[in-house]
Amino acid sequence: MDEKKYQQLQQQITPKPKYVKNCIAAFLVGGLICLVGQFVALFYISFFDFTERTASNPTVATMIFISMLLTGFGYYKKIAQVGGAGSAVPITGFGNAMISSAIEHKSEGYVLGVGGNMFKLAGSVILYGVFSAFVVALVKTILVGLGVVSW
């Protein structure tokens, strides 16, 4: 069988991804994670001295911690199967990426296995997150300097 025929056959057999259904599921799961985050933020605002601005730090930490626990117990995998990008895009996806690679490399030892590979997946998130933040901050600084927007 030549390459073209093989590709045609492969396209015929491969089931078509259900884009609409996947988008709705991602929207709902992502939204639900954000709703939980909102409740956590509200908890910090109501019961501690955090304002809406300062509450974001402990909220992010709590959400990462929860997702790490859920990954450890194997529940996050089930959520990700339903939600797809909806579970990967929020900050909880970061916790999941860290812990899942740590679990995966546990057999290679704690230092070179877990320690060396824990940030393998999360490293790209950190790198591009920091880089995007730098670019956005640079753009905003320039716009503030030009007087287009205020801080």
Place this chain on the structure above:
Amino acid sequence: MAIRKLLPLVFVLVMLAGCSTSIGFKTVNTTDVDGQKAEKLLKEDQRIKNAVVLIHDDRLIAGLRVNTFERFKKRKIAKELSKELEKMYPEMKVTVSADSKILLETNKLIEKEDEQNYSKKMKKISSLVKEET
């Protein structure tokens, strides 16, 4: 099986019921100045959903909750209203914020009716507004 089908519905209803807690517009004034002016200003502003105003000694604190789509501009709204209230009450230290914490704490303070602690607590609420991450 019927209970299983009903559970998501109950969950959604409970969630939505939580959103309906409305404080409305509330003004508490322990001074001789006219507090109605501040309440009128906030009530007439279409961007504001709820507002709690506490006027005590030389301080005025206004906690606001803006409409959903105005949230993007809530700092600007608070700044604008703060300027207007400062004009209305030039002799007072005015604190206006659209932060939920300020609204909740001011409302809590009013509901406690602990007038002796107003000054101390109001100072604390004002300092919260200045907090940065």
